[in-house]
Amino acid sequence: MADKIGRALQAHSMEVFPPDAQKELRTFSAREAGEFLDINANTFRHYLKTYADKMPTGTLVNGNRRYFTAEEIQAIRDFLYENGRIGPREYRRRQPGEDVKVFTIFNLKGGVSKTTSTVSIAQMLALRGYRILCVDLDAQASMTNLFGLSPELDPNMPTAYDIISYDDPKPIRQVIRPTYFAGIDIIPASMDIIEFEYETASSFSEGRTAAPFHSRMSAALSQVEDEYDLVIIDTPPQLSFAVISALFASTGMVIPLSASMLDVMSLATFMTMASDLMAVVERQNQEKTFDFIRLLVTKYEASDQPQLQMASFLRTVLGDDVLPAEFVKSTAIGDALNTKQPVLEVGPRDMNKATYDRVIKSISDICNAIEEDLGQAWGRT
Template sequence: RTSEAIRQAEADGRLPAPRLSATGRREGYSLSEVNHMRDVFGTRPRRGPDDPPIVMAVQNFKGGVGKSTLTCHVAQFLALKGYRVAVIDCDSQASTTTIFGFNPDIDIDDEETLLPFFRHGGEPDLKYALRSTAWPGIDLVPANLGLYQAEYEAAARLRGNPDALDRLRRGVESMAGDYDVVLLDPPPALGMLSLAVLRAANALLIPTPPSTVDFASTAHFLRMIVETLEVMQNHLGARGYHFLRVVATKVDEGKSAHTQIRDMMEAVFGADMLSASLLDSAEIDNANVQLRTVYELSGPTTKTYERCRNNLDRLNGEIELLIRKAWPSHRSELRRLGLG
């Protein structure tokens, strides 16, 4: 909406009066206030009542690929747009939990993670573990080191009962109706939790750095996914994805080896790879030192920051478009914009 429309809404009481500085200038708006404006003007993006919540796993069985970094930046980008987002940290390393401002060893008890949900006779759904974050529009199911026990709990439940692999899916479904997007950050290993995440998700992002080892590992991962899903399908029924995309991460465009391998990835994966990459940037490193994301950095704007922010927005905008294309209620608008 225009500044004139905002002033008119303030004048007729639909919006509160703005905060002013000592010099009489508007001080700006918080994300909560921006979302309230969106609600007043009817411009806040939402899935329609008949649209499925997108349950998106950011998954690779190899560690160090930028999985948690991507998860947190996607979540915060969507929240900035006004979507309702839940993040479920399924990894006992708890990197995502840490980035969202919690100390897993101090702030998070084992009973506040997924662990009780996987115990025999445990919690019936996941609502007990959801907590607010500093970000309006983002709730979190946190993790800590104790979550590794869930691997054993899940394996014990699976013995003689293949349906136990769908327990996480049912738990996610119990709370997903309150959100537009649910993000899952699983462990970087082929264990029970990772398999449960594959069954719970209806969309998949596969972060892959442009190195020969990571490229080969992702190719193996995709073959393994196909084989694993076929086995699970025989026992539990089919489980489809709205979309599956490979994402090149940690890309340094100043290194010819990176650009060459990324070109190879594009040739191999084709339309199943996002056109935007997550570029390696000093700003991401600076944010990590502060246990933040680039979207949370403050201070003077630099060219390095602008490049990094523009890259993140382009990448996340591509992911947002995939999400919206999965919602039937958004298709006519996307066609009108030439994006359908």
């Protein structure tokens, strides 16, 4: 059965994304570009006309529609900020005196759209101007694959394991890979990350003098903390040593879960385990805190009455700890993933517009809430 599935998936992957293919990000309409820039349509058109010789103006399609690459959107943002046309509210990058923020997206429960949520949030925030480093800690490497990297086709590719390994860890810059998505770099994953669990277990009995396991991720990230605004870590559905190291390096946490009774029961058990283990780790650093810990309801269907009741239950019990926006369940997400694409990479022209707009609004609302948490953590008004 494994052979049959493997051969069929390989044939499918060869058809939709050959090994020598390079993923390319689509272009964005003027309306989308204006939304990412947080500038209203009339003002954006005025800037395009006024500064046509000083900043990118996109490409005309069919004579009257203007489309922009993600790189052009960022160049426009840089120009407008440098020339005082937008302020820090629209120019999201870290300001002097603000430190890089690291948040982990984590749940012990599988099948809660954790990786899909991680990639969608990272891509939306990148389009809004943040410089983002994604870190994949899942041996299944789903996020790595979504960014067009295939560990099985490149067994010598440096991965997250190499930056936290006990035996001759690599400098993090040798592991970071640029992606086709402007504003996002990635530290890929592979099955090698499992080795870290064996190394850590043996380090206890062997009395190794290397840095303890819980501090290894933060030590690695400190090498590039000035180069990014956000680090977003995707984790496997298990409480491993690598995950604890990621949590210790984090300043925030987002916990995705489905609005079902079984998932909420699982969440309570998971939170108890996580808090007990983190309490042990935090004895090593009394100043360890999180700027925020938020729950994100995923696979949400507002027409599903049991889900509606469970989401209301969570908000009644936990209040503002639950993000006000849900990650909706949609055929648009599934259709995009069938071709190894997050939904933001699929244009609204390729599917039903209402369906597409509903998903994009969901991701946008989630990022709005996360940005509020980031703003408070940075002390912004």
